[in-house]
Every structure is written in structure tokens, then in C-alpha cells.
Amino acid sequence: MSENTDPSRRDFLRVAVYGGVVLISAGVGAFAVSAPRVPAASGDLLPLGPLLRFKGLDTGMPLEARVTIQRRDGWRLRTRPQSVFILRSGEGATAAHYSAFSPVCPHAGCGVHAEAEEFVCPCHDARFGLDGARKSGPSPRDLDPLELEVREYRGEDWLYVRWQDFEPGRPERIARGA
Numbered sequence: 001m002s003e004n005t006d007p008s009r010r011d012f013l014r015v016a017v018y019g020g021v022v023l024i025s026a027g028v029g030a031f032a033v034s035a036p037r038v039p040a041a042s043g044d045l046l047p048l049g050p051l052l053r054f055k056g057l058d059t060g061m062p063l064e065a066r067v068t069i070q071r072r073d074g075w076r077l078r079t080r081p082q083s084v085f086i087l088r089s090g091e092g093a094t095a096a097h098y099s100a101f102s103p104v105c106p107h108a109g110c111g112v113h114a115e116a117e118e119f120v121c122p123c124h125d126a127r128f129g130l131d132g133a134r135k136s137g138p139s140p141r142d143l144d145p146l147e148l149e150v151r152e153y154r155g156e157d158w159l160y161v162r163w164q165d166f167e168p169g170r171p172e173r174i175a176r177g178a
């Protein structure tokens with residue numbers, strides 16, 4: 001794996017959404033904005049941040065964004081941070097100009113990471129193109145794409161992702177909880 005060793009670049013690519021607050025390191029500093037609070041579970045639409053912040057992404061360069069998944073388990077609310085890969089695929093201000101992939105490997109559920117030209121799973125060395133297509137290794141299918149939407153929030157366009165868990169180990173894509 002060739003880690004991105006440029007700290008300013010690495011910092012620029014960090015996006016975090018925690019408990020309704022978005023933090024984006026932008027190399028020269030960070031900003032925090034209030035994010036819409038949404039109940040989150042598999043299949044829910046989660047805020048990633050103002051669309052403006054994603055327009056500076058290099059085309060085809062994956063950004064690792066983080067959202068918080070919340071699940072109600074009886075009376076308890078369980079939360080977990082979750083990464084999502086976002087790529088800008090062209091000029092424009094609609095969700096169609098971006099794509100998102102789950103970082104959960106379709107083989108057995110390990111977390112894939114982004115390298116220069118591909119996504120790689122460290123568990124059994126599955127490799128995927130930056131378009132999510134399977135290149136080599138034991139994964140039975142391509143990376144799982146996630147739906148993106150642009151919605152208005154307080155007068156600004158925001159990018160949202162619909163988080164979904166999928167069954168690993170199967171060639172067909174089956175949403176969990178569907």
C-alpha cells in the first residue's frame with residue numbers, strides 16, 4: 001500500500017461527521033458547522049457536509065468521510081463511527097457528479113482502504129478499481145455503491161449518503177435489514 005504521505009493533502013481529505021457536527025480539516029485549519037440531526041440506521045440518509053466543501057476534491061481521488069450510525073437496541077441507542085468513500089466524478093453540483101462506496105469488503109466484511117489507484121482489502125488481498133470494480137482476489141462482487149443525495153439545509157446544498165449494510169460472501173448484493 002502506498003500511503004498518502006503528504007500531510008496537508010491527507011488532512012484536506014479528512015471529513016468527519018460526529019453527533020450532528022461536521023468537522024473538515026482543510027489543510028490550513030478546520031471548520032465546524034451544525035449538521036442536521038437525523039436518526040440513523042441501515043438505509044438512513046446521513047449528512048456528509050455542505051456540497052461546497054466537496055467541490056475541491058480532485059476528480060477520481062477518494063475521500064474518506066465518516067458518519068455516525070445509530071441503532072436502537074431495546075431502550076439503548078448504540079452508535080458506531082463508519083467510514084464512507086466519496087469520489088467526485090465531474091464538474092457540477094448534483095449528487096450525480098459524485099459517487100460513494102461502502103468500505104466494507106464484500107468478501108468477509110473487513111475494511112478496505114484506498115491506495116493510489118485502487119481500493120485494497122488487507123485481509124485476503126481483494127483489489128478494486130476506484131470505480132469499485134473487482135480487479136483481483138476473493139471478493140464475490142464489486143464494492144457496494146451507496147446512494148448520494150443533495151438536499152437543502154439552512155439555505156445551503158448538503159451532500160447526504162444513504163448508509164446500507166450488505167450481506168458479505170455472496171455474488172448478489174443483498175441489503176441487510178431490507
Ligand code: FES
Pocket residue numbers: 105106107108109110121122123124125126137138139
Ligand atoms: S475480507 Fe476482504 S478479501 Fe477477504
